[in-house]
Amino acid sequence: MENTLQHCLSLIRFFSLSSKEFLEKVRPYKSLLKRQFYEDLLNSHLDPNSKPNDNILPPRNIRIESIIDSKIVNNLNIIVTISRWIDKLDARNNFAYLKEPYKFQLLLRGSRDGFTPKIFHELCDGKYNTITFIKVKGTEEILGGYNPLKWESSDGYGKANDSFIFSFKNNIAKDAIISNIENPEYALYNGSNIGPYFGSDLIIYSTHDEFKDYNKRYCRKRYNEKKIRDAEDDDEYYDITIEVGEDPNVKILRAHMSILCYRSPYLRRILASNKNRNKENILSHIKLSKISPEVFQIILKYIYGGTLSLNEQDTLEILKILIAAEELLLQELVDYLQKYFIENKSEWMEQHFELIHRTSFQSNSLLELQQF
Incomplete structure (x- = not known):
């Protein structure tokens, strides 16, 4: 086998492979490669400061049509940049220029398939490692995000450590902004009646229902490391x-x-x-x-991001949050706060027994407090 492949090995762009491709497709056959060549190849993935030698084949000429079928992106450098971000490859890496971009398979094109949440979930649910491109109307600006997980219609959050959102001004890569997720617990939201939802930072949706075209989007800084536009526009929309x-x-x-x-x-x-x-x-x-x-602003923050900080709230205020959550039928929050009271505020509840008794029997959803 080694003799058969020797004539072919010299034609392979080994240094253009991603780390995953190296791990899965090269490492199992390292015995077929010369030892020094394999060490250099391994170092290119482990040490970005190591320098490539003069015998490395440069990437083949690539046409954007062979990489992506897109009406929004027509600049190969954008695809190269996103591919490097996915691989967490620093542009200063000495081997960065050797890495070929990923090839992207078109799942949904709004102008062809439609701009509704229903179409989005029909065509994208169950698909892993997806990139969303959004063109801002009337401009050449491109917004988007990377989801390493699969999209779902589960009406729940998806935890992802490697998701990110991005922006490209004027359809060029020069001024690109990438914003990695800071709070992985809320990296993605899989709303059955909503479009792509990245960390409460970049969302497109319809104010009507899942059958109607998107008519709103907002972009702000919440759970990613930085904002990707000069101005947050959630209030505008x-x-x-x-x-x-x-x-x-x-x-x-x-x-x-x-x-x-x-x-x-x-x-x-x-x-x-x-x-x-x-x-x-x-x-x-x-x-x-x-x-x-004051209470509703706390509730609103929970509705948008799923987070709730009780450290700075006095106990009576937390009880008001519980009452409001019960009124708004936020059962998950109601259950959490009941458990919080029982585990952390049992002495306070005993001291305010009449208040707790009266409050808990105002609703059938406060069973845990009723049984305390």
């Missing part, structure tokens, strides 16, 4: 205002109807009722007078 609290402590907050509907059955019901009455697509507005602005 809000489609609902929520009036919370009672006089004189009233505040109007902005939000996105689609996100609220997915997370809260109560708000979904209220907003569906408003939608039936709102035939002229006027900005939706609802009132939640029983919930204070």
